[in-house]
Amino acid sequence: MDNQIIINEDIESPTDPEFERLKTELLTINMGPQHPATHGVLRVEIQTDSEIVVKATPHLGYLHRCFEKHAESVDYRGVIPFVDRMDYLAAMNMELGYSIAVEKMLGTEVPIRAEYIRIICSELQRIASHLMYFGTYAIDLGAFTPFLYAFQEREFILRIFEEISGARLLYNYFWIGGVWNDMTSDQLKRISGFVDRMEGELDKYHNLVGLNKIFIERTANVGVIDEETAYSYGATGPVLRGSGIDWDLRKKRPYSIYDKFDFDVIVGEGTQGKLGDCWDRYYVRMMEMKESIKIIRQALEGIEEGPVMGKVPKIIKLPKGEIYLRTECPRGELGYHIISDGGKTPYRLKVKSSCFTHVSMLPDLAPGQMIADFVATIGSIDIVLGEVDR
Amino acid sequence: MHADQDIKTQDHHEELTFKKYFSNIWVAVRSLIKGLKITSKYIYSEPVVSIEYPEVREVLPENSRSRLFNDAENCISCLQCATSCPVDCIYISANRRDKEAPKIKTKDGTPIRLDLTQYTIDTALCCYCGLCTTVCPTQCLTHTTDYEYATYTLGQMKIDYLDPEIRRWRDRIVK
Numbered sequence: 272m273d274n275q276i277i278i279n280e281d282i283e284s285p286t287d288p289e290f291e292r293l294k295t296e297l298l299t300i301n302m303g304p305q306h307p308a309t310h311g312v313l314r315v316e317i318q319t320d321s322e323i324v325v326k327a328t329p330h331l332g333y334l335h336r337c338f339e340k341h342a343e344s345v346d347y348r349g350v351i352p353f354v355d356r357m358d359y360l361a362a363m364n365m366e367l368g369y370s371i372a373v374e375k376m377l378g379t380e381v382p383i384r385a386e387y388i389r390i391i392c393s394e395l396q397r398i399a400s401h402l403m404y405f406g407t408y409a410i411d412l413g414a415f416t417p418f419l420y421a422f423q424e425r426e427f428i429l430r431i432f433e434e435i436s437g438a439r440l441l442y443n444y445f446w447i448g449g450v451w452n453d454m455t456s457d458q459l460k461r462i463s464g465f466v467d468r469m470e471g472e473l474d475k476y477h478n479l480v481g482l483n484k485i486f487i488e489r490t491a492n493v494g495v496i497d498e499e500t501a502y503s504y505g506a507t508g509p510v511l512r513g514s515g516i517d518w519d520l521r522k523k524r525p526y527s528i529y530d531k532f533d534f535d536v537i538v539g540e541g542t543q544g545k546l547g548d549c550w551d552r553y554y555v556r557m558m559e560m561k562e563s564i565k566i567i568r569q570a571l572e573g574i575e576e577g578p579v580m581g582k583v584p585k586i587i588k589l590p591k592g593e594i595y596l597r598t599e600c601p602r603g604e605l606g607y608h609i610i611s612d613g614g615k616t617p618y619r620l621k622v623k624s625s626c627f628t629h630v631s632m633l634p635d636l637a638p639g640q641m642i643a644d645f646v647a648t649i650g651s652i653d654i655v656l657g658e659v660d661r
Numbered sequence: 662m663h664a665d666q667d668i669k670t671q672d673h674h675e676e677l678t679f680k681k682y683f684s685n686i687w688v689a690v691r692s693l694i695k696g697l698k699i700t701s702k703y704i705y706s707e708p709v710v711s712i713e714y715p716e717v718r719e720v721l722p723e724n725s726r727s728r729l730f731n732d733a734e735n736c737i738s739c740l741q742c743a744t745s746c747p748v749d750c751i752y753i754s755a756n757r758r759d760k761e762a763p764k765i766k767t768k769d770g771t772p773i774r775l776d777l778t779q780y781t782i783d784t785a786l787c788c789y790c791g792l793c794t795t796v797c798p799t800q801c802l803t804h805t806t807d808y809e810y811a812t813y814t815l816g817q818m819k820i821d822y823l824d825p826e827i828r829r830w831r832d833r834i835v836k
Binding site for chain 2: 345346348349350351352353355416423426430433434436437438441443451452475478479482483484485
């Protein structure tokens, strides 16, 4: 066997001039499209120098469903099921922006009870979406148990949504002019019980994962997005707030009835490392769930009896014109640009998605990171590919 | 761009002092104990949440949107469901009813003027949005809570609601 092993005795040590003449090249690795760390079907082509990422190029389009073009051929009510399918983890928030935009153009008054139900649902959805982030991010970093905890609580929210709307993920619940079904007092009571329990659970999660030594080591000082980078790329949502910028549309440009509620905007502080690292983004999301709980509590107190559907014509025809409306979704700002030519279907429907801008930050964040840190960075910006590709 | 440059590694580790070394160990042990505490709590005091699926079946809420069912006897072929469908998965064709034929009505008293000759829904295309059931004037098209209807071929997903076989198990799945 000995004679099969070829030992190049000319090269003795890396300092040998012979070693210098050896050809070296970067290794190209395709991360995804089917990769558990990319949260969907994102393909990142990375060039690596041993374990250091030198260059990362995200390739998009694996989940492209031609939503914007297809919306031009279905009526305004029929767009809502497609809107759901953009960010399938926060479908309620997707619907909220679209229905407010259409209502504003149509001039429809939404009944006050429907507004409250919308707030409760979209904040519950924000909790569910952030729980999903919490679970999958822990998986990215190698811990499986938090995922199960998060899904146990998320299951309750999905159950409530299933009872009121009929579906677990793609609800089609916020209709133009109100909501589809009314919530019963029993369901409201259960939600109230849930948020009480959730507050304690969140502390537990944060103690278990967020303050864990291994978790801090993996996330603090990793994937730092400084203030300037966040501004220049147009980052929104928790990514922007994680970099220390106080910007929340619910507070700064209130839509629906968000101006009635009292809550804080959570901003990253750089407690464990540099400002704008993965840990800060994690922290912003965890604390945002607590703020959502605050909003839900106030909404449960203020909810009034009444109808849940306003007066909407049977066939919706928007007046000629256009509107751009943005809302704060769990992953950032979502903008709808609807252009109407007075017909039954939109003339053009353009969506500005926050995930798309966040994906575009990856080539800037990646150089110099370890591959494992790069996985942590992708997880921390929390993208949903349905929204990126649309 | 970056390939030919010298990429600086993002080194983010501070200098390790003697004191820091031991405090790191202490923090790690403390977070480990914290985790184990929660684990032991789950072992001994939390109830089991998993459902053993084929043996135990979860009952879906009443207005859960699963497979569509059309009660063809009450259908007046108004085509409202087909027009409201965003994915166009409902195929309907109907003929004008003979004037001599006996007059029939639906359950709620709407006269049927058209004879339904085809009512097919491609459940593989259906997006379960529920828009078709809300526009139905006679409430004959409904979502059922039946969620176990996997088939072997794509063709079998096309369900013909005029088929006598389907009418036979109608009572089983209607809400």
